[in-house]
Amino acid sequence: MAHNINFNEQTGRHSFFSVQQKAWHGLGQxxxxxxxxxxxxxxxxxxxxVIKSPLFTQGRTMSIGDSGELxxxxxxxxxxxxATLRTDTNIPLGVVGKDYHIVQNREAFNxxxxxxxxxxxxxxETAGALGNGERIFITAKLPDYIRVGNGDDVTEKYIFLTTSHDGSGSITAAFT
Structure with missing residues (x-):
């Protein structure tokens, strides 16, 4: 499976980090x-x-100017x-309607x-961006464990948050 981790050509870095473990696919920090x-x-x-910018298409229209010229x-x-755009790279992330509200990465993390x-x-423990940065995520390890059976089977608890900047989804937080 392809990793789809964003690579920022301006910084020369993949948009991913992990703590103390080799990063996903060996990429990131x-x-x-x-x-x-x-x-x-x-x-x-x-x-x-991320900003929202009016969307234009190419075409040919003719109109008469104030002085009568074509x-x-x-x-x-x-x-x-x-179009939603990253302000650091000016890369389009998606097409949205007039009522779409941008939730900045800092707002999502707050x-x-x-x-x-x-x-x-x-x-x-991890955070990153997928595609051109249109989908972001962060995971957090919680302080407790789930013990199954006689207690020998211990599972760590995590919660993650993801959101998109392309209009394909809203903020989602879930346990994993």
């Missing part, structure tokens, strides 16, 4: 200490903003349609901090 969510954004290359236009505005409490025992 390995850090020794569990970061805060603010540090995780930087380690994973998610410290970019004006030819090549760009036609697509009504109620917008929301995640609120969910997990951002307190003692919460360990941010």
């Amino acid at each position: 390995i850090v020794e200490q569990y970061p805060t969510s603010e540090e995780a954004i930087v380690h994973a290359g998610l410290d970019y903003e 004006i030819e236009a090549n760009d036609i505005l697509v009504p109620n349609s917008f 929301f995640f901090d609120a969910i997990v409490g951002g307190g003692e025992g919460i360990l941010y």
